[in-house]
Amino acid sequence: MIGIRDLDVSLTGSPVLHDITTTLPAGRLTALVGPNGAGKSTLLATLGRLVAPTRGEVELDGRPLLDYPDRELAQRLSVLRQDAPIGPRLTVEDLVSFGRYPHSRGRLTDLDHARVRHAIDRLDLRAFAGRYLDSLSGGQRQRALIAMVLAQDTDVILLDEPLNNLDLAHARRVMQIAREEADAGRTVVVVLHDLTVAAAYADHVVALKEGRLYAEGPSDEIMTPAVLSSLYDTPVSVATVENRRVVLTV
Amino acid sequence: MFARALPDRSVLLALGALAAAAVLYLGIGARGDLGFILMFRGSKLLALITVAVAVAVSTVVFQTISNNRILTPSIMGFDALYLLIQTVLVFTLTGVGFAYLDPYSKFALETGLMLAASLLLFGTLLRNSRDLSRMILTGIIFGTLFRSMTSLLNRMIDPSEFSVIQSASFARFNSVNADLTWLAAGITLLVSGWLIRRHRTLDVIALGRETAINLGVNHDREARHLLTLVALLVSVSTALVGPVVFFGLLAAALTYQVAGTWRHVVLLPLSGLIAATILVGAQTLFERVLGFQASVSVVIEALGGLAFLYLILRKASR
Ligand SMILES: Nc1ncnc2c1ncn2[C@@H]1O[C@H](COP(=O)(O)OP(=O)(O)OP(=O)(O)O)[C@@H](O)[C@H]1O
């Protein structure tokens, strides 16, 4: 469980998040939604201790993030950024292997290699394992980054727009993986723009608007025309197609 | 895949090249009292290798922390800062006989100040290192500022003390500050050894700040430690031969080409060996074969400058 209390966050001096208090349930898939610039990425980065709050606190299982030793936290929590720049020229396998660093400190055991292979297979990257990242398409690269996060094998998985650049088959695959991880008891938080996808896969939804908590609750309660229309200041309707909710703009 | 029992082949090749260059340097034109010549040349050889390793290793580590392959400590003004500190000390401490201090105490004082000043100036800058153009601009401004202040102070100091200051726009590879050679070699060996032992952490830091934090590396603390060691290595090489602006860039760029890997267990030793081979080889060629005295640093800096231009232009055209 992730507890967020009285959180204020500023980026380069300008306040971005204001007074956010909420709980992200353990073993559930939480969708983080809201308009561009609402602060979703900033909140996710704060949960992943990449950004320090100016006020308030984030707790993981009742213990403040800052109290965790660096390595222990990296074994329990992993985060995928929206725009993760990777400096050196790495192969897909190199990158995914770095996901094992918190566990093995760069000396990979057989178990580590198995985990790396498993993560690569889950994202359908076996054919690309030896390819350099800079020779991949945007979607293949995105999948490699997700595979790295999976290889890290953490209780908490934070994904910022993991569906960026993915075709519909791979988007479905990634959401299924997120679902499987949550069903296996992990706490998964995913920033999503596709509300139909959010409605289909998420248990819990947190909506941000202009840096404030706008709505939160079980998926059914938030994914309604009334809430979504005022969240995005755009008329939104929710239809049911083949027993699934589909979010449409009118 | 991370573990590597044998040294990389490129490292062994570079070691061979350096050994060949060293033998030529010691051997060519050696006449008369062989023992004396070998001792004399040997201590100069040690100084050259020390400078090369200090410059190359500090450059690679700096580029890893700052996440780019164009900036180097000297382009950012590190050695200009060291010279400024040297000058300020002469300027302010003349009354208490700074000039008569033994070279070790002088070096210790200068280096201590250098570590503090570089952490202060560059520590915060590196945290925003994603903005490359701003970093380059800041480096140029820092370098120019430090150099102008140094020459201003030089002018204010009266001529008798002016000679105390070792400020030159080019390094002097053939008039090494011999007093410090052994100390400098020891420091360089220790620091480089420590850095090579931490090669796995450096590999993670090279991925960028956020990825490194995600993988459990305390990036800010590590960057601070590494920056201190970079400043120490720059102090060592500047104290021995003066400022070398583009040599580090040349050595590092060649290293990345030759190594073809991101692993610091290869990059660090290879960069030191390549830099030492270039420096000793060039010194042999110019001093022993061609009989020129002062041109080595000019040629090396010119080559490094071209490499810098090439990297910048290639970056711009992408
Ligand atoms: N480095 C920064 N300095 C100052 N303000 C920033 C910085 N980065 C982002 N912001 C601002 O903070 C706000 C929140 O940004 P954030 O990236 O968290 O939004 P987001 O909800 O993830 O948007 P998107 O859907 O476009 O990804 C935006 O208004 C943005 O302009």
Ligand SMILES: [Mg+2]
């Ligand atoms: Mg975002």
